[in-house]
Amino acid sequence: MGRLKKKFRLSFVALPYTVYALIFILAPMVLIVVYSLCYQQGGGWELTLKYFEKFFDLSNPMYLRSLWDSVWIAALSTIVCLILGYPMAYILSKMRPSVRGMVSFLFVLPMWMNFLLRTFAWMTLLENTGVINTLLGHIGVGPVQFMYTKGAIVFGNVYNFLPFMILPIYNTIVKLDGMYLEAAGDLGANFSATFRRVIFPLSLPGVVSGVTMTFVPAVTTFIVSRLLGGKNALIGDLIEREFATGNWGFGSAMSVIIMVMILLMMGVMGRYEKEQSASGGLLM
Amino acid sequence: MKKLVCLVLCAVLLCGLVSACSSGSKPTLKVYNWGDYIDEAVLDMFEEEYGVEVVYDTYDTNEAMYTNLVSKGDAAGYDVVIPSDYMISKMINEGMLAKIDVSAMENYSLIEDRFKNLGYDPNNEYSVPYMWGTLGILYNTTLVDGPVESWSVLFDENYSGRLFMMDSVRDSIGVALDYLGYSMNSTNDAELAEAEALLKEQKPLVLDYTGDEVKDKMIGGEAALAVVYAGDAITCINENSDLKFAVPVEGSNLFFDAMCVLETSENKELAEQFIDFMCRTDIAEMNRAYINYSSPQTEVVDALPDEIKNDGVQYPASEQIADSEVFVDLGEYVEVYNEIWNRIIFG
Numbered sequence: 001m002g003r004l005k006k007k008f009r010l011s012f013v014a015l016p017y018t019v020y021a022l023i024f025i026l027a028p029m030v031l032i033v034v035y036s037l038c039y040q041q042g043g044g045w046e047l048t049l050k051y052f053e054k055f056f057d058l059s060n061p062m063y064l065r066s067l068w069d070s071v072w073i074a075a076l077s078t079i080v081c082l083i084l085g086y087p088m089a090y091i092l093s094k095m096r097p098s099v100r101g102m103v104s105f106l107f108v109l110p111m112w113m114n115f116l117l118r119t120f121a122w123m124t125l126l127e128n129t130g131v132i133n134t135l136l137g138h139i140g141v142g143p144v145q146f147m148y149t150k151g152a153i154v155f156g157n158v159y160n161f162l163p164f165m166i167l168p169i170y171n172t173i174v175k176l177d178g179m180y181l182e183a184a185g186d187l188g189a190n191f192s193a194t195f196r197r198v199i200f201p202l203s204l205p206g207v208v209s210g211v212t213m214t215f216v217p218a219v220t221t222f223i224v225s226r227l228l229g230g231k232n233a234l235i236g237d238l239i240e241r242e243f244a245t246g247n248w249g250f251g252s253a254m255s256v257i258i259m260v261m262i263l264l265m266m267g268v269m270g271r272y273e274k275e276q277s278a279s280g281g282l283l284m
Numbered sequence: 285m286k287k288l289v290c291l292v293l294c295a296v297l298l299c300g301l302v303s304a305c306s307s308g309s310k311p312t313l314k315v316y317n318w319g320d321y322i323d324e325a326v327l328d329m330f331e332e333e334y335g336v337e338v339v340y341d342t343y344d345t346n347e348a349m350y351t352n353l354v355s356k357g358d359a360a361g362y363d364v365v366i367p368s369d370y371m372i373s374k375m376i377n378e379g380m381l382a383k384i385d386v387s388a389m390e391n392y393s394l395i396e397d398r399f400k401n402l403g404y405d406p407n408n409e410y411s412v413p414y415m416w417g418t419l420g421i422l423y424n425t426t427l428v429d430g431p432v433e434s435w436s437v438l439f440d441e442n443y444s445g446r447l448f449m450m451d452s453v454r455d456s457i458g459v460a461l462d463y464l465g466y467s468m469n470s471t472n473d474a475e476l477a478e479a480e481a482l483l484k485e486q487k488p489l490v491l492d493y494t495g496d497e498v499k500d501k502m503i504g505g506e507a508a509l510a511v512v513y514a515g516d517a518i519t520c521i522n523e524n525s526d527l528k529f530a531v532p533v534e535g536s537n538l539f540f541d542a543m544c545v546l547e548t549s550e551n552k553e554l555a556e557q558f559i560d561f562m563c564r565t566d567i568a569e570m571n572r573a574y575i576n577y578s579s580p581q582t583e584v585v586d587a588l589p590d591e592i593k594n595d596g597v598q599y600p601a602s603e604q605i606a607d608s609e610v611f612v613d614l615g616e617y618v619e620v621y622n623e624i625w626n627r628i629i630f631g
Contacts, residue, residue, distance in 0.1 A: 060627075062626075062627060062630050062631045063630075066630055127501075127504065127506050128505075128506055128507075129504050129505045129506055145445060147491075147506075148445075148491045148492050230490075230491050230492035231487065231490055231491065231492050231493060231629065233629055233630050237630075238630055241626075244348055244351060244352075245347060245348070245351050245622065246351035246354060246355050248355070
């Protein structure tokens with residue numbers, strides 16, 4: 001009886017969030033799915049798959065191509081973030097706590113400024129007449145075309161999403177029990193063996209969540225590609241335009257496709273993460 | 285169904301906003317205009333003189349404005365919009381605009397007669413001219429060899445990676461059609477296919493398909509060439525004297541933007557007062573000086589210094605614009621344009 005009461009009270013506390021989630025998360029998603037499957041004709045509605053057929057139409061693969069572009073640009077951005085972010089997170093976790101606080105503060109600091117403004121700032125850095133090219137000009141190089149390229153989109157993504165890679169990895173490494181490392185040392189493992197067989201496997205949950213938090217916003221971005229990518233439009237731009245021009249059905253269908261794709265990826269990664277921690281436990 | 289769902293959602297979202305608004309006693313006028321297309325100080329003056337509140341929103345293209353109005357329906361709540369010629373006739377045909385009474389407007393007589401009763405609104409029942417101008421090429425003299433006279437520079441490989449096109453379906457396809465010698469209002473499938481092929485071939489040369497940001501980029505010397513409206517060109521030239529503007533020899537698009545009242549407006553009288561206010565000489569001049577588009581207001585034009593009147597850009601002589609075409613509403617056929625444009629920018 002007491003437990004039931006406790007349960008009831010807990011669900012009561014969760015009520016505001018449940019209502020919030022229903023109105024602002026679930027309802028829009030259901031609407032998106034409905035729009036993607038419905039075709040308005042005259043006054044009536046009919047079920048249709050035509051938006052999905054249009055997307056996967058192999059005779060006009062422009063949508064598939066822009067999805068492919070988005071995926072590999074996001075993947076590249078994520079890999080660069082991981083390469084830059086992992087060592088940084090590791091170094092951060094080894095710092096003295098007082099210094100560590102200061103440095104992680106520095107990582108978070110740019111996020112206090114609006115995302116759009118930060119991306120705008122990159123524009124003035126990368127332009128042909130921008131800061132970087134002016135400096136290059138002084139040493140007789142360039143101008144190099146940075147702006148309006150796919151590389152610029154990767155750049156913008158890495159800059160904007162790097163903290164989302166560093167912080168989760170840092171969080172897992174810093175919580176790692178020092179006894180594991182001591183044990184590894186006692187058993188004769190040098191640093192690289194310790195890292196490979198103990199630290200890295202144990203930090204994988206952080207890596208997985210870092211990768212997700214970088215890849216997902218990168219694959220759906222439209223502001224970064226709009227501002228820095230020039231004519232290199234991504235799937236996010238396409239969706240934005242379809243909604244802006246009143247083509248809600250097709251825009252919704254593309255959103256659904258992206259959501260399903262991300263869901264599948266997260267499913268695969270989640271399974272991988274579980275397997276890792278399971279086998280990691282066995283190894284220990 | 286779509287409308288209903290939309291209304292419910294909007295109602296939920298706007299609940300807070302509306303209750304905040306309706307608590308005030310001041311009447312509110314909602315103005316919907318092109319981005320960067322008014323001196324916003326003028327709005328403050330209107331608020332003060334008429335004791336009202338003005339809510340001001342902007343859009344990037346006629347098409348974006350139209351879509352937003354259609355999809356939001358009454359919920360958008362706008363009173364005054366400033367579309368261009370072809371969009372005005374489309375909106376008149378679809379019953380989106382309210383008739384206005386120009387005889388009640390004190391300053392309507394100051395509008396030059398040649399801008400009244402134009403094709404898009406033959407009896408001037410729905411619109412009052414706001415600004416007009418041409419479409420042309422803004423170029424940076426330090427980055428371009430020789431004078432720019434024709435649309436052909438936009439398709440010249442020498443300028444690869446050094447030009448901006450406009451992200452506007454009618455303007456950009458119009459440029460291609462005009463260059464090929466066809467009407468900018470063509471509804472001939474073969475001609476449009478040719479224009480599409482031309483724009484596709486041009487894409488590798490293009491840096492970006494731009495909106496208002498093109499002004500900053502051209503002032504900064506980011507590219508050699510850009511397709512822009514004459515008024516925006518003047519704004520850029522005022523900031524960077526290396527820039528020049530040309531209306532191509534093939535002719536160009538001549539556009540008229542006019543102020544209209546929406547059928548759904550609940551403040552039609554106030555909306556008409558606003559339009560009248562915008563035509564008042566001091567206000568029209570302030571606004572013109574800020575946005576640099578060509579004014580249709582006689583007293584404003586008469587008071588202009590000769591160097592502006594005769595620069596050939598803001599107030600082109602009639603023979604300069606003899607070959608220019610005004611866009612007309614293409615009806616259903618505009619879908620073909622939209623599809624082509626999507627294939628260009630995302631293809």
